[in-house]
Amino acid sequence: MLNKNKAIVISKIRYRDNDLIAKCFTQQKGLVSYVIPGALKNTKGKSKAVYFQLLSQLQIEENFKANQSLQYIKEIKIDYIYRSVHTNVYKSSIAMFLAEILSTVLKEEEQNLQLYEYLEVTFKWLDYQEEFSNFHLLFLLNLTQYLGFYPENTNIEAPYFNLSNGLFETQKTNSYSISGGNLTLLKSLLGINFDELKTIKISSKQRQSFLAMLLLYFELHLGSFKKPKSLQVFNQVFN
Incomplete structure (x- = not known):
């Protein structure tokens, strides 16, 4: 049929x-x-x-x-x-990088309308934007909501975030407790929409550091996750 x-x-x-x-x-x-x-x-x-x-x-x-x-x-x-996703070298690099991650993390052979809509809408958003250097950071952070390990933000004012359990904590409990610039950026990204991304200004070094932290977060919560082969090239493009 x-x-x-x-x-x-x-x-x-x-x-x-x-x-x-x-x-x-x-x-x-x-x-x-x-x-x-x-x-x-x-x-x-x-x-x-x-x-x-x-x-x-x-x-x-x-x-x-x-x-x-x-x-x-x-x-x-x-x-x-698409108007630009496949023709703009920066956007096509994002597409290649995120597609590789999605190929690793998406395992569901069943309907998930919310996740499909998220992918559909966010890629259309990327297609229309002129400022998109932080797109992949918010995309990956929000993706964890559909994969089951979005950060628990009830204690968001705490000075540490533990990557291993996804919780904000009042003290450093292990080597996966983060603070400093990555913690500040994480708090800035939680709960915002993509249109608000343009208000967040970070350096390429900060962007790479936060991305590395996000990928570690994925590794800790998804046993089969492997760092994308395209990561090095992707970082060079956005350096």
Whole structure:
């Protein structure tokens, strides 16, 4: 039975000689892997491959079969046409970096409408912005809310934040208790919306330090999480 769905492209790899496998986070089914036959074979096939740029937002018609690890797409079209995400070198670097993280942390093969809407809306926001150097920091921090380890902020005035338990604390309890600039920035980012990001000014060194802290936070709470391979290149772009 044919089914209409929406999808955001998270990763893609070559499959066999000329096919493509795209991992997508979908509105109705969560994480789904699709095989696109002949996508790398000829001009007609390559026109299919264009749809599967990282973070592309698609409308698809599929014949979903629950017992198959790879699904097939019957019809496809762009749901939202990016103006700059794939053409601006800085935004495309963000897209590559965040897509790699999402590919690691998204495991749900079931519907999660709130998470899908979060991805859909925030990537559209990024597409329209001229100031976006801190986008990835707030994006990752807010993502923890959907993954189950958003910081508990009932004691937000405390002088330490413990990365291992996600709590603000009155004293340093272990090596994962942070203070100083990263703590100040964390408190500034908690609870704000993306439009407020432009009010937060930090240096590239502070940005890299806070990102490293966020990635450690992910490692501590997600056993399978690995630092993105694109991290070094990403930091060079935003240096």
